Amino acid sequence: MDPVATVLSALSAAPRQQERLLRLHTPLGPDVLVAETLDGRESVDGGGFRFDVAALSANAGLPLDDLLGQPVLLELLTAESHTALRPFHGHVTAFERLGSNGGLARYRLRVEPWLALLAQRVDSYVFQDMSVVEIAESVFADYAGQGALA
Numbered sequence: 001m002d003p004v005a006t007v008l009s010a011l012s013a014a015p016r017q018q019e020r021l022l023r024l025h026t027p028l029g030p031d032v033l034v035a036e037t038l039d040g041r042e043s044v045d046g047g048g049f050r051f052d053v054a055a056l057s058a059n060a061g062l063p064l065d066d067l068l069g070q071p072v073l074l075e076l077l078t079a080e081s082h083t084a085l086r087p088f089h090g091h092v093t094a095f096e097r098l099g100s101n102g103g104l105a106r107y108r109l110r111v112e113p114w115l116a117l118l119a120q121r122v123d124s125y126v127f128q129d130m131s132v133v134e135i136a137e138s139v140f141a142d143y144a145g146q147g148a149l150a
Contacts (some may be wrong), residue, residue, distance in 0.1 A: 004074035023085070024055055025073040026092075028066070031055050033107060035074070040111075048113040049088065054098070067095045072111055091117065119142065 017023045017034045024035040033055040040051030051074060070092050075085040094110035118139075127135045 007075070013098065014064070021077045023055075023075040024053060027066060027070050027072075028062065032059065032062070033109075036106070038076070047115065049090070049111075050116070051090070051111045053109050053111060055107045055109065056104050057107060058104060060097070060100040062097070062107065064097065067092045067109065069093075069117065071114075072109075074111060087092050090114070093117065093120070114143070124141070 016144070022035040022038055024033055026033055032063050035053050035055050037054040038051055039053075040049060042049040053074065061126065072090060072092055074088040074090070076088070078084045078086050088111065090111040090116050092109050093112045093116050094108075096108050098106040098108055100106065125139075127138070130138070
C-alpha cells in the first residue's frame with residue numbers, strides 16, 4: 001500500500017486509544033469512546049476524585065442513559081515511565097453529548113467513586129437509638145454491590 005493511501009485510511013478510520021496517554025474503558029466496548037481531554041481533581045479529604053472527560057466517538061447516537069451509573073476505567077500514562085499506566089476506577093455520574101460534525105461526536109462524562117452516587121439520593125431519615133456503625137450499615141445496605149467494578 002502506498003504511503004498516501006495509508007495516511008488517508010488512518011485519518012478516515014474511527015479514533016483508537018491503544019497508544020494514547022489517556023485511555024478510557026467503558027461497558028460500551030473498546031474504542032467506542034476515546035478520551036480526548038481530562039479535567040479533574042483528586043483529594044484525600046474531599047471524597048476521592050472527580051474527573052470530567054471529553055471523549056470522541058464515531059457514533060453520534062450513543063444512548064446517554066445506558067452509561068449512567070456504570071463502572072469505567074481511566075488509565076493515565078505516568079511521567080515516571082513510558083509503560084506504567086495509573087488506573088482510576090469509578091462510575092459515570094453524568095454523561096452528555098456536546099455535539100458532532102458529521103464525522104466524530106464529542107461527549108463529556110463525569111467519573112467519580114461509587115460513593116458519589118450517595119449525593120444523587122434524596123431521602124430523609126431519623127435514626128434513633130442506633131450507634132454510628134448501625135446507621136452506616138443501614139445507609140450502605142441500599143448500595144450493596146454498587147462498588148463492583150467488573
